[in-house]
Amino acid sequence: MTKAFAGKICIVTGGCSGIGLAVGEALLKRGAVVYLADLSEHNVERTREKMKAQSNARCAVVDVTRQEEIAGLIRSAAAENGRLDYLFNNAGIGATMPFERVTLATWEKVININLWGVIYGIDAAFPIMEKQGFGHIVNTSSLAGVIAPPYQAVYCASKYAVTGLGEALRYELAHKGIAVTTICPGNVATPIFGDAAPPEDAILPEDAAEIILAGVEQKKGIVIFPRNMDTFVRRGQMHPEEIEQWMFQEAEIRRKAYADHGNYY
Numbered sequence: 001m002t003k004a005f006a007g008k009i010c011i012v013t014g015g016c017s018g019i020g021l022a023v024g025e026a027l028l029k030r031g032a033v034v035y036l037a038d039l040s041e042h043n044v045e046r047t048r049e050k051m052k053a054q055s056n057a058r059c060a061v062v063d064v065t066r067q068e069e070i071a072g073l074i075r076s077a078a079a080e081n082g083r084l085d086y087l088f089n090n091a092g093i094g095a096t097m098p099f100e101r102v103t104l105a106t107w108e109k110v111i112n113i114n115l116w117g118v119i120y121g122i123d124a125a126f127p128i129m130e131k132q133g134f135g136h137i138v139n140t141s142s143l144a145g146v147i148a149p150p151y152q153a154v155y156c157a158s159k160y161a162v163t164g165l166g167e168a169l170r171y172e173l174a175h176k177g178i179a180v181t182t183i184c185p186g187n188v189a190t191p192i193f194g195d196a197a198p199p200e201d202a203i204l205p206e207d208a209a210e211i212i213l214a215g216v217e218q219k220k221g222i223v224i225f226p227r228n229m230d231t232f233v234r235r236g237q238m239h240p241e242e243i244e245q246w247m248f249q250e251a252e253i254r255r256k257a258y259a260d261h262g263n264y265y
């Protein structure tokens, strides 16, 4: 097993269920110190019980839509350990419904958790990572953050935003030593499907966690799975490495423009 995560300080939001819990467990197996933060007290208690023999596991009730709660956790984890290596902004909810059923309350709830939760996490982690000169932000978007299935307009809006945010930041923050990875899973068999059975093609959260950590370790920009979706989504686009090169160059040009005369345009 890789030693890349041994001793690393990691925070995983939505860390007491599904993909977040599986990522947390895989990080613990690799020797990381892992803060598992989740809104659901029930999920936190169940996870705390499950992890009681794991001295590197810390469980906390945190609502990512409350800026002071998620920022408080991030700052105290960094202060306790002298650094923060990884922030996994993973907490999220699904929203699949005909558009006529979508209310403004639905929009607010989904955007608050899926997008503002990520923004608050980045806002608190960035100054810490910038000061220390390293760090890795990992945002869970979705396949619906790169392709847009019908009946998922609200979810897609939230997840496309997460993908765009992560991609832009990745190019901009690379020179500061901060990596950004966007995770775009297809179906994973987790409680996100509620009472409905997960789709037949859904993979296990443990398998998803292995794919995610392999991509994070390689500092990939976007991790799309399953593999056939990765091929499909990227088909017809520029070669990803050409885009990467272009964007890294563009980041350099813009960074210099801001440093030299305070603006780009």
Ligand SMILES: NC(=O)c1ccc[n+]([C@@H]2O[C@H](COP(=O)([O-])OP(=O)(O)OC[C@H]3O[C@@H](n4cnc5c(N)ncnc54)[C@H](O)[C@@H]3O)[C@@H](O)[C@H]2O)c1
Pocket: 013, 014, 015, 016, 017, 018, 019, 020, 037, 038, 039, 040, 043, 062, 063, 064, 065, 090, 091, 092, 093, 094, 113, 117, 140, 141, 142, 143, 184, 185, 186, 187, 188, 189, 190, 191, 192
């Ligand atoms: N399961 C899939 O098929 C799938 C596919 C693509 C993307 N995703 C994304 O993966 C992420 C994890 O989803 P999952 O499938 O593991 O779902 P899940 O429901 O098993 O886990 C999500 C966890 O997030 C927590 N959470 C919800 N709101 C929160 C809040 N305000 N603050 C803190 N925690 C909160 C929940 O309590 C839950 O424990 C989500 O962002 C989801 O959109 C999942």
